[in-house]
Amino acid sequence: MFINFPEINDLMIQDREVTIPKMVTIRQHFDTYQIADxxxxxxxxxxxxxxxxxxxxxxxxxxxxxxxxxxxxxxxxxxxxxxxxxxxxxxxxxxxxxxxxxxxxxxxxxxxxxxxxxxxxxxxxxxxxxxxxxxxxxxxxxxxxxxxxxxxxxxxxxxxxxxxxxxxxxxxxxxxxxxxxxxxxxxxxxxxxxxxxxxxxxxxxxxxxxxxxxxxxxxxxxxxxxxxxxxxxxxxxxxxxxxxxxxxxxxxxxxxxLAGFKFDDIDVLIIDRIGKNISGYGFDPNVVGRSNSRCYGFEDPVRIKRLFIRGLTPESHHNGSGINEADITTRRCLNDIDWSETWTNLITATEIQGSKIPMYVNNDKEALTIALRCCNGAPRPHRVARIKDTLSMKELQVSEALYEAIRDQPDIEYVRGPEEILFDGEGFMS
Missing domain, CATH: 3.40.50.11440 (LarA, N-terminal domain)
Structure with a gap:
């Protein structure tokens, strides 16, 4: 069961100027041992x-x-x-x-x-x-x-x-x-x-x-x-x-x-994709936090003000479990979810709060702008991080402000940047 979510028009989101920060690609270092044969x-x-x-x-x-x-x-x-x-x-x-x-x-x-x-x-x-x-x-x-x-x-x-x-x-x-x-x-x-x-x-x-x-x-x-x-x-x-x-x-x-962030203070986290092949929850709360049930003994490992989820993995077979924890997503992402598949999974787990649908807009640029606009707290340059998924924590992108705060850590390696976030003609990230 797929739902064709309508386009969202005429949102009043420009009452405060928002600048999308440039991003620096970094590499986090972890234990590299693996079984060779x-x-x-x-x-x-x-x-x-x-x-x-x-x-x-x-x-x-x-x-x-x-x-x-x-x-x-x-x-x-x-x-x-x-x-x-x-x-x-x-x-x-x-x-x-x-x-x-x-x-x-x-x-x-x-x-x-x-x-x-x-x-x-x-x-x-x-x-x-x-x-x-x-x-x-x-x-x-x-x-x-x-x-x-x-x-x-x-x-x-x-x-x-x-x-x-x-x-x-x-x-x-x-x-x-x-x-x-x-x-x-x-x-x-x-x-x-x-x-x-x-x-x-x-x-x-x-x-x-x-x-x-x-x-x-x-x-x-x-x-x-x-x-x-x-x-x-x-x-x-x-x-x-x-x-x-x-x-x-x-x-x-x-x-x-377990791979995780080598820092713990993020204004906006962008996750490119979630899926059942990544974690039963779509993304791993052991990395990101935001566990669905937040039950005994579970504490968020990182502070995140706004979470933007961009899409699903093909291997998830359109199961959108975990999308409920996003603060914002896109119409394209929601249209890719098989709600019957997702809700069957959630009903079985009795975690029907996981069926909630987040705010959505038409494209990535709008979603990121709103996420940045809605980061409350003391004014400062935005600390933004972007990961492919929670299994891909070796190389990621961070905003210039976040990079300046972590650049001297021994387990952080500079790769390239800063670079503008590139959007295609429809407003989606490349």
Whole structure:
């Protein structure tokens, strides 16, 4: 369901002069380590930690694949499948993404295909279904579900990246336990747990994972951490009995690798694109702040007066989750959102406040002008920052005033500028 938002005309926005600042391109420095040979690393990890190859012979092994963007995910899944086949197993991939992909089997298979996760790409079948079986119940009576194809297999490989969640703080956040409780739960399981809201979410996924590991035929886990440059920093193959311990340990390590701003005072932040492949929230509140639920333990990492979101990633499949946190956007951005897809996702998460639509105007130049015009506080040259998305924090642009405030930091490198922001004939940034 797309909505054709009308043009906005005759806004009175010029009662105070606004100057769009020139921008300086800078480079932020983070830990650069990454795994150089991923297939070799996976082979070494599987040989050391997955168990004896003989136990996999003739077994149907289900491997989870989620909707989050993971660098080299096709290489990773292909390596796992190739080794399992060498050991005589019959691996297949199941989408484990809750209600994403429009909460349909076809939609979830299409999400995986957009990442290159196809039978041809990984050398194993993709088996997508929304059918589930119940394996347990939370103490409050909420049922726990698992993808039927995975649960009835001979072994499940819980494969996912581990990172801080966007809405809550807990020993287990976004990672293997959440993949078990929400991703493998499909639409029915995700909706059941999300019905309780995020404030108890951490304890729910912890208990769900505990029961799952007792009830399901878990073969092993594969936990990954990305570095600040969106490369695989850590990848561990984890025996089934150690999944919960490893999930908590790797979360602590992931928080140390998270890319963010090397400064914390921004008047206007411009985000070029948001999307489900970037974060479940479209952008990562661990970088930007503005968490949808602002629940227990979550604090904004940076002060931002106005947020301007310009568009969506193609990989988001028109899911506009997160657009509600923008102070302003454009008509073009809103017209690109599939509201049925977005609202289905938000209803499943019970976070319907995320369906709010921000102020919009006709183009980027108007939006930026209004955002600058509406920065209240003591007069000063505007501190503006522009990022491609919250996974792209290595190189970004900052206004001259902001650059002057941070230029002497050892982890900030000058690249070029200052330069005018270029707009095309329709008023959109290049």
């Amino acid at each position: 991923i297939p070799l690393h996976i082979r070494e990890q599987m040989e050391a930690n997955a168990g004896a190859p003989e136990r996999f012979k003739g077994k149907r092994i289900a491997i989870t694949a989620g909707s989050r963007g993971i660098p080299n995910i096709v290489v990773i899944l292909r390596a796992i499948c190739d080794i399992l086949k060498e050991w005589g197993a019959k691996p297949f991939v199941v989408p484990a993404m809750g209600s994403h992909g429009g909460a349909t089997a076809k939609g979830q298979e299409e999400v995986l295909a957009s990442y290159g996760i196809t039978e041809a790409g990984i050398g194993a079948p993709i088996r997508s279904s929304m059918d589930v079986v119940q394996y347990g119940t939370l103490p409050n009576g909420i049922p726990l579900f698992c993808d039927k194809l995975a649960f009835e297999s001979d072994g499940i490989v819980i494969c996912h990246k581990i990172k801080p969640h966007t809405d809550f703080r807990n020993e287990h956040e976004s990672g293997l336990c959440k993949m078990i409780a929400i991703g493998l739960g499909k639409h029915k399981g995700a909706a059941a747990i999300h019905s309780q809201g995020f404030c108890g979410f951490g304890s729910f996924i912890t208990e769900a994972a505990r029961q799952f590991l007792q009830a399901a035929p878990v073969a092993f886990g594969v936990g990954m951490i990305q570095n600040a440059y969106d490369e695989i920093h850590t990848l561990e193959v984890i025996p089934g009995a150690q999944i919960m311990e490893a999930d908590a340990r790797l979360l602590k390590a992931a928080k140390q690798q």
